[in-house]
Amino acid sequence: ExxxxxxxxxxxxxxxxxxxxxxxxxxxxxxxxxxxxxxxxxxxxxxxxxxxxxxxxxxxxxxxxxxxxxxxxxxxxxPETIHKENDCLFKIDVKKTYFTPRLVFERKRVSLSSFKKQEKVVDMFSGVGPFSIQIAKNSDAKIYAFDVNPSAYKYLIENIEINKMKGEVVAYNMDVKELLNLDNILGNNLKHKIDRIIMNLPEQSINYIDIACFLMKKTGGILHFYQFCEKPNPIKKGIENLNTKLKDSGWQIEEILSSKIVKPFSPKLDMIVVDLKLKFFT
Incomplete structure (x- = not known):
């Protein structure tokens, strides 16, 4: 056989x-x-x-x-290896950290977006850094990269060191929800200072919209939002979910820049991405 x-x-x-x-x-x-x-x-x-x-x-x-x-x-x-993706190197432990090679083209797409000079970016769920490092390789952005997993943070630090970048990646081993604490110095420093936010935690991202609104510049910014949504019409449902949450925080969608199904996730769910311009509702 x-x-x-x-x-x-x-x-x-x-x-x-x-x-x-x-x-x-x-x-x-x-x-x-x-x-x-x-x-x-x-x-x-x-x-x-x-x-x-x-x-x-x-x-x-x-x-x-x-x-x-x-x-x-x-x-x-x-379980430790070095993975090459889009001319960047990523040291990874496949048992201790989350990484999928299936987003290779999606990470390339986002990293080659049109970034303003010295743009400030937050990567809320950075893992070992595939979005953050590829963005910093291609632009002079400053990326604040967060992950709650100590092992992911350890490899993120190593990956920052082994890659040549135009921009800067600053790593934090913390849950981004902590930024909302009144006594959180980093949260106070970043409040309404961020130009662009990446939310690649599709099973939970909708529950972190309040943090995105806390961080985004009130003059507006760009959100790369990933979510698992039910078929049929998963993109329509994702945008509706997002709109509801944004309104709760006093924000609205100014423009949908792009949207697509990234990949099927299960018989009932697709993983979608929506790139949006947000603005504060005045």
Whole structure:
């Protein structure tokens, strides 16, 4: 039997690591499953010369740090790797940090947007820095990059150091909700000073709109907003959700710059992005 036919149609390659979800093989008896998985892993390595380690994805992304359970099926159980994307390098631990290579074109699109000179940007959920660092590589923006995961923050610091950038990325290991605290010095310094905000936490981003409104310049700014929305018409629903939340904070959409379905997420949900100009409702 041709083992390549059992390779799942999609799998992720991050640096030297492949992560595979064995949906079809789960129909095989448990006795044969491990044998087949190892054969599939060997086949993957044979056609992807950079891959040295293969993990099986054992769970969906879960928890505050957006991690998934992984089980080694080929090579050394070494979850740390360096991934190259759009001429930037990202050191990553696939067990301790969230990273998806499937947003490569989306990150390139945002990083090549038209940035004003020395624009101030907040990346609310930066992870190891793929949005922030690619923006700073292509513009002289100053990016405030936040992540609540200490491991993501550790790698974000390393990734800032190993990449050559025109702009500047400043990393913070904190939940952006803390910026709203009256005694938060950083929050007070950034309040209504930010030109552009990236909100790539699609399962939760709608719950952070009040922080975006707190940070955005009252004269207006740009929001890159990612959300999981129900089919059909997910973009329409996403904009309606956003509009409701913005009005609660005294803001409104001045202009929709672009909108699209980034990728399907599940049978019922799509991941969407909407790029908007916001303005304070006076």
């Amino acid at each position: 041709n083992i390549l036919e059992l390779v799942p149609k999609s799998y992720d390659i991050i640096g030297k690591i492949a992560i595979v979800e064995f949906d079809q093989i789960n129909t095989i008896s448990e006795k044969n499953a491990l044998h087949y998985k190892k054969k599939v892993a060997e086949a993957l390595v044979s056609v992807n010369k950079s891959v040295k380690t293969v993990y099986e994805k054992k769970s969906e992304v879960k928890g505050r740090y957006r991690l998934k359970e992984l089980k080694i099926i080929h090579g050394d159980d070494d």
